[in-house]
Every structure is written in structure tokens, then in C-alpha cells.
Ligand SMILES: Nc1ncnc2c1ncn2[C@@H]1O[C@H](COP(=O)(O)OP(=O)(O)OP(=O)(O)O)[C@@H](O)[C@H]1O
């Protein structure tokens with residue numbers, strides 16, 4: 001029901017914007033960032049884990065499809081699954097060792113990973129085009145229909161958003177979503193009822209990476225040119241900020257956060273100068289109120305309290 | 316159903332259990348009593364796979380549980396009501412119950428799960444009234460019922476309870492213990508850990524007494540209730556009078 005309404009809003013907005021190229025493109029960008037934010041939100045808001053290198057998966061999606069279509073002249077539709085699988089496999093490799101432990105390990109792991117990927121995008125010139133970027137990425141078309149026009153591409157992107165929303169909504173209200181929220185509250189208690197916590201966390205991390213890669217794919221075929229500057233640490237921080245602003249553990253919140261942080265620099269030119277400071281401030285808030293940070297802190301106090309209680313009872 | 320032989324548990328260098336043996340037969344309700352720090356919770360955690368390092372032997376249905384992770388042990392039919400309940404306060408009562416059936420949802424046993432859900436809501440009508448409410452807003456007694464209900468949602472063969480009477484008024488304790496007796500009649504095997512020795516031994520078939528990591532007494536529940544040592548250490552005259560007045 002909500003989704004039908006949402007789809008109607010998108011179609012109407014698209015129709016209303018006919019010919020208004022600037023706003024069509026802006027709305028398309030909002031869609032791409034919404035995808036990124038909603039994927040990351042599954043990880044942060046529901047499972048209580050953080051990824052500080054999410055722009056890397058965005059970049060993996062973009063560069064995989066870019067390299068395959070530019071260097072090997074693949075059809076974008078053939079490179080799409082490769083881009084998604086690539087991000088999924090890499091997320092699995094990064095997440096497997098770090099998610100076995102509870103705490104900030106995924107945050108630290110992805111922070112390092114994001115930086116390594118950025119260097120790779122910049123330095124692996126033969127594949128990525130280096131600092132100058134990768135030029136000549138083809139636009140999308142399907143059965144002779146040109147998808148690259150402003151309105152069509154807007155529909156493609158928002159169609160993907162709608163589909164992802166739908167999947168996330170199903171996921172959140174299923175066994176998996178309950179397990180994630182349980183893990184968020186207490187891994188130990190979740191594991192006691194039979195949830196394989198490491199596996200559940202890994203699954204949601206891989207999911208969020210695949211969604212980011214989808215966003216990367218859409219981005220690459222929209223602007224038809226990608227460069228390392230798009231997939232920096234700052235971009236990762238911006239994504240985290242979107243999730244936090246929108247409110248964690250809310251699918252629609254991701255839409256809000258993405259919209260807000262995409263529109264803000266458009267309408268507030270001073271914003272560009274203070275971008276880093278603003279995201280930094282938001283991130284600081286995250287660090288302070290971060291779910292597992294809090295849980296960990298409360299657990300520590302609880303353990304201390306328990307030890308004290310045991311001590312006094314036994315005396 | 317459950318056989319534990321010479322179980323030793325360590326926390327770093329500290330030994331919490333030093334060679335404990337215990338057995339529970341199918342359909343039995345067994346009580347394990349002991350003071351604070353005796354190692355009761357440690358024993359239950361070892362059975363459920365929540366404790367990393369133990370030595371000895373734990374057999375369930377004749378098969379060893381060594382090296383199994385908690386989900387695998389739940390899948391074999393062992394379900395625990397943990398000490399302090401450990402419900403999920405931000406989740407609704409219904410979601411908490413459904414989480415108990417996590418593995419069964421994975422096996423696509425949706426029909427069985429919804430039947431059990433109805434049964435449990437009948438068993439604890441107050442949970443039905445509160446099903447949409449966040450679990451954190453329940454009273455202590457209701458939370459304990461929720462914890463028991465959540466464990467039952469796994470459709471266990473063997474139910475472990477760690478101090479279910481903790482912090483509850485006698486009337487609520489009575490209600491929960493009555494439920495346990497009812498469950499035993501349906502064929503469920505139960506091991507209950509308690510400091511409230513009187514209440515536990517009254518409903519149990521057999522009992523064990525654990526003291527600083529060692530099993531010091533074992534026998535029929537009625538014998539233990541009459542035992543001088545047990546009376547002195549765990550029942551106390553006033554305490555037993557208190558319960559007689561209400562029984
Ligand atoms: N995580 C831990 N690290 C170190 N020592 C522990 C830990 N958990 C328990 N212990 C110690 O092991 C011993 C047994 O603890 P356990 O929790 O099993 O006792 P209990 O019989 O359940 O007590 P209570 O009735 O208070 O719950 C205690 O001396 C306790 O201090």
C-alpha cells in the first residue's frame with residue numbers, strides 16, 4: 001500500500017519535472033544516495049554495526065561495471081551481476097573475520113579497507129584510469145529504449161530504490177529482521193535463543209555492500225565517467241551521516257537523510273567549505289551514541305556491578 | 316536424556332566447576348540448588364554451548380554436545396530460560412516470542428510455530444493482552460513468563476531454567492512453577508536451577524545440591540526436603556513456614 005503510493009508519487013514527480021533537466025538529475029542523485037543509505041541503514045540501524053568504508057563498495061560497483069564495459073566492451077546488463085557479485089564477495093572476505101567478534105571491529109576493518117580501495121582506484125591506472133578517471137562508460141538502454149534521458153533514468157533509479165525498499169521492508173519484518181534487532185540489543189541473548197549472530201551480521205553486511213554496488217552501477221552509467229574522488233573516506237562519512245540524520249532503524253529515514261544531505265550543499269553554497277566539519281560533527285554524535293558503543297559501556301558497568309555484588313554476597 | 320560426567324569449567328585460571336556429574340531422564344523434573352557462586356549458571360551455560368571451555372562429558376540423547384555452538388544445541392531440542400530473563404526490551408512481546416522460534420522459521424515450520432504461539436498465549440494469557448507492547452514495559456513476573464514462553468517457542472524436548480523465581484513475589488513464583496508442573500505432564504523434561512530450594516524441591520522428582528563447584532548431595536526431592544543439611548543450609552525454618560502458609 002505504502003509502496004504503491006510511493007511509486008505513484010515518483011511517477012507524478014517525474015511527469016511534472018518533464019524537461020526540467022536540473023531537477024530531474026538532482027532527484028536521480030537523491031535516489032542513488034537513498035539506495036546507499038538504506039543499505040547502510042540495515043547494517044547500522046538494525047544490526048548495530050558500522051561501516052566506515054561504504055563508499056568503497058559504491059566504488060567497486062562503479063569501477064567493475066566501468067572497467068568491463070569500457071575495456072572489454074561488455075553490455076552493462078552483463079556487467080551488472082558481476083558488479084554486485086564482486087561487492088558481495090569482497091564484503092564477505094572483509095566481514096568474515098571482523099564480524100566474528102562483537103564491538104567496533106567492523107568499523108575499523110572497513111575504515112582501513114575503504115582507504116586501501118581508494119588508493120587502488122587511484123593507482124591501478126590500467127584498469128581504473130587512475131586519478132584522471134575512467135571515461136566512455138556507455139549509457140543504459142533496454143530493448144531499444146534509451147534509458148539515459150533525464151526522466152527515464154530517474155524512473156530506473158527510483159525503481160531500484162522502490163525494489164530495495166520492498167526487500168528491506170520484508171527483511172525487517174521477518175525472522176532475519178527480528179534476529180538483527182535482537183543482536184543489536186544483546187548478542188549473547190540472541191545467541192542463546194539460537195541465532196547464529198556472526199552469520200546474521202555477515203549476511204546483512206554483504207547485503208548492504210551489494211546494494212551499494214547497485215548504486216555504484218547506476219551512478220557510473222548515469223554520469224558515464226567515474227574518478228576516485230567520488231569514493232573517498234569523506235563519501236563514506238557522508239553516508240554514515242545520512243543514516244544518522246534520517247534516524248537509524250528506519251527505511252524511510254534513509255530517504256530523508258539522503259534527501260537532506262543531497263539538497264543541503266545545492267542550496268547552501270557555504271556548506272561546501274564546511275562539509276568535512278559538518279559530517280565530522282555528525283559522526284562524533286554517532287560515535288558517542290553508537291548502539292554497540294552504548295551497549296558495550298552499559299555491559300561493562302553491569303559486569304562491574306555483578307562482580308561487586310558477588311563479592312559482597314560471598315563476604 | 317541428559318548425562319553429565321566429571322564436568323570441569325574454567326574462567327581463565329579460576330575453576331568454577333570441579334568435576335560435576337548429573338543426569339536427567341526423559342520426562343523428569345530435576346532441581347539443582349546451591350548458593351550464590353556455586354556454579355549453577357556455569358553448568359547451564361556449558362550445556363547450552365554458551366561457555367567456551369569445559370572438560371568432561373555432556374551427552375544429550377546419547378550424543379556429545381562438545382564443540383557445538385548454541386544454535387546447534389537449540390536445534391537438538393535444548394532450550395534455556397536464562398538467569399535474569401534476558402528478554403529483548405525494545406522488541407514487542409510477540410517478536411520476543413517469535414525469536415524463540417528462530418530456528419523453526421528457518422526450517423519453514425510456520426504452521427507448527429503459529430500453533431505453539433497460540434498454546435503459549437493460552438498458557439500465559441497476560442502475554443496475549445500485552446502482545447503488541449514492548450517487552451521492556453512488562454512487570455518482572457510478566458517478563459519471566461515471556462522468557463519461559465520464548466524458550467518454549469523453540470519446541471524443546473528439554474527445558475533449562477536458571478533461577479526463574481529471582482526477584483518475584485511468591486504468588487507469581489507459584490504460577491510459574493504450576494506451569495512447569497503442567498509442562499512436565501505434557502512430557503517435557505525439565506532441569507531447574509534455584510536458590511528457592513523449597514519451592515523447587517516441592518515440584519521436582521529429584522534434586523541435586525551444588526556447593527562451590529562440587530555436587531555434595533543428590534536424591535529424591537522429598538528426601539532432600541527432609542534432609543537436615545539441606546534444611547539448615549537452604550531452607551531455614553522461617554522460610555519453610557513462610558511457604559507452608561501459602562502452599
Ligand atoms: N565470566 C566470568 N568470569 C570469571 N568468573 C566467573 C564468570 N562467571 C562466573 N564466574 C565465577 O564462577 C563461579 C560460579 O558462578 P555462577 O554464575 O555459575 O554461580 P551461580 O551458582 O549461578 O550463582 P548465582 O546463584 O549467584 O547465580 C563464581 O565464583 C563466579 O564468580
Ligand SMILES: [Mg+2]
Nearest residue numbers: 355356357398
Ligand atoms: Mg547463576
